[in-house]
Amino acid sequence: xxxxxxxxxxxxxxxxxxxxxxxxxxxxxxxxxxxxxxxxxxxxxxxxxxxxxxxxxxxxxxxxxxxxxxxxxxxxxxxxxxxxxxxxxxxxxxxxxxxxxxxxxxxxxxxxxxxxxxxxxxxxxxxxxxxxxxxxxxxxxxxxxxxxxxxxxxxxxxxxxxxxxxxxxxxxxxxxxxxxxxxxxxxxxxxxxxxxxxxxxxxxxxxxxxxxxxxxxxxxxxxxxxxxxxxxxxxxxxxxxxxxxxxxxxxxxxxxxxxxxxxxxxxxxxxxxxxxxxxxxxxxxxxxxxxxxxxxxxxxxxxxxxxxxxxxxxxxxxxxxxxxxxxxxxxxxxxxxxxxxxxxxxxxxxxxxxxxxxxxxxxxxxxxxxxxxxxxxxxxxxxxxxxxxxxxxxxxxxxxxxxxxxxxxxxxxxxxxxxxxxx
Amino acid sequence: xxxxxxxxxxxxxxxxxxxxxxxxxxxxxxxxxxxxxxxxxxxxxxxxxxxxxxxxxxxxxxxxxxxxxxxxxxxxxxxxxxxxxxxxxxxxxxxxxxxxxxxxxxxxxxxxxxxxxxxxxxxxxxxxxxxxxxxxxxxxxxxxxxxxxxxxxxxxxxxxxxxxxxxxxxxxxxxxxxxxxxxxxxxxxxxxxxxxxxxxxxxxxxxxxxxxxxxxxxxxxxxxxxxxxxxxxxxxxxxxxxxxxxxxxxxxxxxxxxxxxxxxxxxxxxxxxxxxxxxxxxxxxxxxxxxxxxxxxxxxxxxxxxxxxxxxxxxxxxxxxxxxxxxxxxxxxxxxxxxxxxxxxxxxxxxxxxxxxxxxxxxxxxxxxxxxxxxxxxxxxxxxxxxxxxxxxxxxxxxxxxxxxxxxxxxxxxxxxxxxxxxxxxxxxxxxxxxxxxxxxxxxxxxxxxxxxxxxxxxxxxxxxxxxxxxxxxxxxxxxxxxxxxxxxxxxxxxxxxxxxxxxxxxxxxxxxxxxxxxxx
Numbered sequence: 001x002x003x004x005x006x007x008x009x010x011x012x013x014x015x016x017x018x019x020x021x022x023x024x025x026x027x028x029x030x031x032x033x034x035x036x037x038x039x040x041x042x043x044x045x046x047x048x049x050x051x052x053x054x055x056x057x058x059x060x061x062x063x064x065x066x067x068x069x070x071x072x073x074x075x076x077x078x079x080x081x082x083x084x085x086x087x088x089x090x091x092x093x094x095x096x097x098x099x100x101x102x103x104x105x106x107x108x109x110x111x112x113x114x115x116x117x118x119x120x121x122x123x124x125x126x127x128x129x130x131x132x133x134x135x136x137x138x139x140x141x142x143x144x145x146x147x148x149x150x151x152x153x154x155x156x157x158x159x160x161x162x163x164x165x166x167x168x169x170x171x172x173x174x175x176x177x178x179x180x181x182x183x184x185x186x187x188x189x190x191x192x193x194x195x196x197x198x199x200x201x202x203x204x205x206x207x208x209x210x211x212x213x214x215x216x217x218x219x220x221x222x223x224x225x226x227x228x229x230x231x232x233x234x235x236x237x238x239x240x241x242x243x244x245x246x247x248x249x250x251x252x253x254x255x256x257x258x259x260x261x262x263x264x265x266x267x268x269x270x271x272x273x274x275x276x277x278x279x280x281x282x283x284x285x286x287x288x289x290x291x292x293x294x295x296x297x298x299x300x301x302x303x304x305x306x307x308x309x310x311x312x313x314x315x316x317x318x319x320x321x322x323x324x325x326x327x328x329x330x331x332x333x334x335x336x337x338x339x340x341x342x343x344x345x346x347x348x349x350x351x352x353x354x355x356x357x358x359x360x361x362x363x364x365x366x367x368x369x370x371x372x373x374x375x376x377x378x379x380x381x382x383x384x385x386x387x388x389x390x391x392x393x394x395x396x397x398x399x400x401x402x403x404x405x406x407x408x409x410x411x412x413x414x415x416x417x418x419x420x421x422x423x
Numbered sequence: 424x425x426x427x428x429x430x431x432x433x434x435x436x437x438x439x440x441x442x443x444x445x446x447x448x449x450x451x452x453x454x455x456x457x458x459x460x461x462x463x464x465x466x467x468x469x470x471x472x473x474x475x476x477x478x479x480x481x482x483x484x485x486x487x488x489x490x491x492x493x494x495x496x497x498x499x500x501x502x503x504x505x506x507x508x509x510x511x512x513x514x515x516x517x518x519x520x521x522x523x524x525x526x527x528x529x530x531x532x533x534x535x536x537x538x539x540x541x542x543x544x545x546x547x548x549x550x551x552x553x554x555x556x557x558x559x560x561x562x563x564x565x566x567x568x569x570x571x572x573x574x575x576x577x578x579x580x581x582x583x584x585x586x587x588x589x590x591x592x593x594x595x596x597x598x599x600x601x602x603x604x605x606x607x608x609x610x611x612x613x614x615x616x617x618x619x620x621x622x623x624x625x626x627x628x629x630x631x632x633x634x635x636x637x638x639x640x641x642x643x644x645x646x647x648x649x650x651x652x653x654x655x656x657x658x659x660x661x662x663x664x665x666x667x668x669x670x671x672x673x674x675x676x677x678x679x680x681x682x683x684x685x686x687x688x689x690x691x692x693x694x695x696x697x698x699x700x701x702x703x704x705x706x707x708x709x710x711x712x713x714x715x716x717x718x719x720x721x722x723x724x725x726x727x728x729x730x731x732x733x734x735x736x737x738x739x740x741x742x743x744x745x746x747x748x749x750x751x752x753x754x755x756x757x758x759x760x761x762x763x764x765x766x767x768x769x770x771x772x773x774x775x776x777x778x779x780x781x782x783x784x785x786x787x788x789x790x791x792x793x794x795x796x797x798x799x800x801x802x803x804x805x806x807x808x809x810x811x812x813x814x815x816x817x818x819x820x821x822x823x824x825x826x827x828x829x830x831x832x833x834x835x836x837x838x839x840x841x842x843x844x845x846x847x848x849x850x851x852x853x854x855x856x857x858x859x860x861x862x863x864x865x866x867x868x869x870x871x872x873x874x875x876x877x878x879x880x881x882x883x884x885x886x887x888x889x890x891x892x893x894x895x896x897x898x899x900x901x902x903x904x905x906x907x908x909x910x911x912x913x914x915x916x917x918x919x920x921x922x923x924x925x926x927x928x929x930x931x932x933x934x935x936x937x938x939x940x941x942x943x944x
Contacts, residue, residue: 040926041933054939110880110901111894112940143834143844146884149897156894157941175844176834241877241930308925314917316713316724357909359916360925397925397933 004029004264005417006284006297008271008324009311011036012403013388014303015254016089016410022263023092024418030263031286031295033270036305037389037402038251042213042239044106045086045099045118045407048074049400058103058117059083062404073391074401076368077408085411086404090118093253095221097124105129107136107210109145109240111153111163115400120246122215122224125208125236132207133162136238137199140169141177144240145212166202166209170194182214183245186223196230206233213237213246220249274300274325281381284324299383299417302327302372303410306363306389320362325384328374330365330392332358356395363392369416370409385413429621431591433457435791436610436625438598438639439632440464441471442574442777445581445592446784446803447631452588453806454788454799459623460590461613463597465861467578469699470633471777472864473734475656475690476574476683477667478502478510479778480567482517482542483674484753485534486527491753491776492538498779499568501804502577505781508811509577511818513682515569515667516550520718521560523672528563531671535567542567554664556720569667571683573817574777575864580808587809596621601628601642601769608643608760608768627791629770633737634699636773645764647771648742651699651735654691657712657915660727660872662819663687668719677715685819685840685871686729689716699735709914727919729872730911739774755783757790770794836885837878839871847885857892859883859904874908876927880935898940905931 007018010032018028047058048065055061059079066075074082083099090096098104098118105128108114113128134154138147151163172185185191199209215223215237227235237246255265272292273285283294304311307320312329314320320329364372370385387409389402396402435451437444440462448460462468481495503510519525528544535542543566550564551557582592595616602610602624610624630639633649640647662682670678681688689712696702709731716723739756755775760766772787785801792799807814822841826833834844850865859875859882862868868882869875879901887897905927912924931937 041929050939054942108935108940110883110898110935110937110940112936113942114936114939141834143836143881146881146887149884149887149894152887152894153898153940174831176830239934241880241934242926306925308922308929310922314921316710316917318917357913357916357924357928359921360928397929400933400936402933 002027003296003298005299005301006031006295007301007303008032008284009036009303009305009388010265010267011303011305011309011388011406012038013406013410014301015251015258016085016407017301017303017387017414018263019092019254019258019261020088020411020414021417022258022261024414026418026421028258028263029295029297030258030265031269031271031284032265032267033310034267035251036309038247040242040244041247042123042244043120043246043250044114044116044123044239045089045096045403046400047082047086047099047117047404049103049115051399054115055103057101058099059101069393071365071393073394073405073409076366077405077412081412082404082408085407086118088411089407092257093250095121097121105159107150107154107238109150109212109238111150111157113157113159117404120237120250122220123213123237123239123246125234126210126238128159131161133205134160135164135166135203135206135209137166137168137209137211139177139182139212139214140167141172141175142179142182142212142214143176144179145238150238164206166199168195168198170198179212179214179240179243179245183216186214186216187219192223192226196227199231203231203233208234208236210236210238213239213244215245217245217249217252220246271324276325276381279382281325281384298421299385301413302384302386302390303388304390307360309389311390312362314359314362318359320359322364322390325380327364327372327380329362330375332362356398361393361395364390366391370413385416387413429619430624431459431621432624433459434626434795435459435629436461436623436627437629437631438611439630439635440466440592440594441469441631441633442467442578442581442780443633443772443775443783444631445578445585446780447629447772447787448590448592449581449585449588450784450788450801450803451791452585452590453802454792456791456797456799458585458590459593459625460585461593461596461598461611461623463595465594465858465864466582466592467575467864469635470734470736471574471578473732474574474654474777475679475681475688476571477679477681478570478572479776480515480569481538481540482515482531482535482565482567482569483669485538485540486530487673488753489534489538492534492540494754494779494782495776496538496540498782499570501781502572502778503570504814505804505807506572506577506580506811507814507816509573509580509808510816511571511683512816513569513571513666515567515669516554517565517567517669517671518550518557518561518719519563519671520558521562522718523670525562527672528565531565540567554666554668556663556722557668558719558721563671565671569669571667571681572777573684579865580810583809584806598639598642601639603643606644606766608766626768626795627770628768629772629787629791631772631787633773634735636737636771640760640769640771643760643766643769645760645766645769645771646742647758647773648740649773650738650740651696652738653694653696653702653733653735655704655708655712655731655733656688656690657709657731658686658688658729659716659723660686660729663720663723663726670719677712680716680719684867689713689723693736696735702733702735704731704733704914706914727872728915729920730874731914732911737773737775755779757786759790759794761794836881837866837868837871839873839878840867842866842868842878844885847882848889851886851889855890857886857890857896857900859886859900860907862886863904869904869908873923874912874927875904876923876930879904894941898937901937905937
């Protein structure tokens, strides 16, 4: 086997690209500093949630968005690729509901209603599409989910018939129990039985019960099914702020799938730089103890994430740069430098949507097959591709498009690399 | 408008809930005068809550403004006695950096001795031993009793003392008009957040609104020339130093670095602004502060800047004088409008500094007593504030020590500032607020590196349960708090702080979808 395709970054985009390549028989090596956003973000496969009104039909909306915003990654990828990528992912990894033609509408930890195209089966049952009487479970030692607040907001929001907070005080050995520890506790039969026993008397009149998303790692689906059986109502998980237990769950599955297909993953191997000639990347420099080593590949995929992940860095001068190859980054408009002074708090009830910080929209521009290009549209390096949040323009955390972009761009670049390797 | 109008009658109405105003309320109440204080926002949201937290030894003013220096030196001792719990005894250093004239040190020493500021010159080696991050190129170093002081804690403690002496403190009550008849002020008409009006009749009205004093005085037809001097500050996410650092030079921009709580604050600028409610922080000012920090602590710029903010000093300028903002005295001014303008029943106190707030209050209430023909002695310099009765200064490890003791029995709501649930609940019992920004001032929740990204939701959940806040209020409070935090981070969006802001944005929108919560209702 020749030099592998080197994928830099182990987030959803990088792993999707790598897995797809490995499935097709290519040698793949994933190099990553650490785990990516998979450990922070719930695995809700967003395609498009807001434009800025709430989106009902995500794939149709992708085409509309593409027409309106030619620089958006979706304009190049197109709804069909997004759909194919999601279908491939949900089939390969398993355990998802969707994507259908319509977005699911899932309750958030603060009682909001968040659209997404596909969700793990353990979470999809939260869909607010039909009016129900819902109970939300507060685990006493988990500080990131306040069922009383979420239930109140959800009920006032009018998307459920009724919402109640259910209290579970089963001891965990402390007052402050992390989601990771709860996930472990939910593998223990005794703990699950105690939780069920506490909940049973609180269920009267309820159709469904929402748990904070801590129902375990590999065993989560069994635990979820078991809770539904024992409680006799539909059960669903609600995504929490980081860390995301379901995110870790699906990361593990995806990596297992990649390894089974022959791919290699090295976590703890930060790529610090690259050696290039005029047209190609020749090798990347990996930081290791003692001295850096060079890894050579046949092609390179930059899946290092955006500003949030450190794949792009913003300097004091406001300029955003790409630290490994110093690729040209189209710069967002500079802020004016002045900011209004905070006034005494305004009367509450101000529901205006907050503005997007332009700097957060910075990212790479790429050609039709996914290779970074400079300001004149010239390809930077013939064998270098970029995927996921390294791409600019999309306010993915607002429009809820991050996973769709990651999956579709990862999938598409895998296709570009395969078709060139066959030539 | 509400048809019903409440009415209150009192001896003294104090307008303004900054340090001076609450100091006056406490002093007047302790002297047995029935006292009401009104403040348009929350307490300490004006200049008091927006300074760097330096409790001056007086050293800063010994050459330029000896009168101010002497007042600082005396009040420094008084506050250490009555407000020990609000003060961290960091000590202070005046250092001559390579850019400063070492000969100024001699004038500084002479000035300290003349103004009663305790001072000791130490060797450069000793200074570097104390503060290893200090610029190794410094040429002289002087030790003074500077400290850092928590202005919110001081204000709250002062308020509690005032309330214990029967003062009424009305936050979120804006003065709509003064009651004036025949050039005699007899009170004010105030309006609260709900639009409810209250008529407050008082034998004496004190205008303690600092930079806003001109606006209130104008309501009585008096002209008070306050020149609001904007100062900006930046909080860095570490204690880069543990001693207050001052440059040993004439007061200038960016020459103070104050370790306070878990951060260090670089300050400040002095730019005159036309309106204390309408001004901005410029990118250039931010750069200027970061560069100034570099002069005191090399590598300063590579530390993480958490937040930039500004406050407006109330600099009083008598009519007819024209000087630059830096040259106006830092001492305070008490104006009796009866003798000055022929308007009875109104005093204005402005100028001054946080460090001398108690003295300002004392002199003001002395004048109130004179005007009312009462003879009552001030006791604020002797009677210790609540929480300070053990005469122990605050120390950096206090919250951690408390946390260690209860780590298995109490939940942590804010990791950055180590605020446990029990403490939040205790504060909610006393204050019963649903406003997360109020809780930030009371507890420092959301002031650390994550700027509320993680703790906001938790705090909102606890408030919802404990106070019984309704859904709409809770959601609005979360949004308002997030917007407020975003403003302070906006001038500093680069490097790690940009990453943090991006993560916070994503949690708020990507996970919680906060902007669309209750959209259907």
